[in-house]
Amino acid sequence: MAKRVAAKSAKVNGQTAIERAQARATAAGLPIIGRGWRVSDGALAWAVPSQSEPGKRHMVVLVGDTLLCGCKGSANGRVCIHQGVVYNELAAEARAWQAAQRTQTAIQAAAKPSPAITPRSDADRASAPLARDNRPFSIWR
Numbered sequence: 001m002a003k004r005v006a007a008k009s010a011k012v013n014g015q016t017a018i019e020r021a022q023a024r025a026t027a028a029g030l031p032i033i034g035r036g037w038r039v040s041d042g043a044l045a046w047a048v049p050s051q052s053e054p055g056k057r058h059m060v061v062l063v064g065d066t067l068l069c070g071c072k073g074s075a076n077g078r079v080c081i082h083q084g085v086v087y088n089e090l091a092a093e094a095r096a097w098q099a100a101q102r103t104q105t106a107i108q109a110a111a112k113p114s115p116a117i118t119p120r121s122d123a124d125r126a127s128a129p130l131a132r133d134n135r136p137f138s139i140w141r
């Protein structure tokens with residue numbers, strides 16, 4: 001019987017392969033030790049340390065909308081822990097970007113003049129006491 005390769009979106013115990021890789025990455029606490037891009041095609045790339053071989057690192061590259069890793073686990077069609085580390089990083093960046101968008105939307109909403117403080121007509125302004133009288137005054141009496 002041929003070895004069955006589960007699709008990355010297929011769920012096992014309610015989790016996709018990517019979610020399981022993210023959970024393994026979080027549990028292992030592997031850091032991203034380098035960021036950049038691949039010289040040959042400009043693809044975004046991240047360096048993640050190997051878990052099994054100290055001192056070695058794996059390069060995870062974003063090609064289209066897919067993360068690819070050069071490790072043995074990834075070569076077998078699995079979503080490896082290195083991809084999980086980068087998925088976690090990208091998810092955190094997406095959350096930060098969404099929070100920044102919400103903040104910007106809130107700032108823009110706050111910057112819009114409220115109807116309550118919008119100046120009314122020129123006649124209203126002309127009848128305001130300080131607009132028609134420029135005598136000095138004191139707030140103390």
Ligand SMILES: [Zn+2]
Nearest residue numbers: 069071080082
């Ligand atoms: Zn890998």
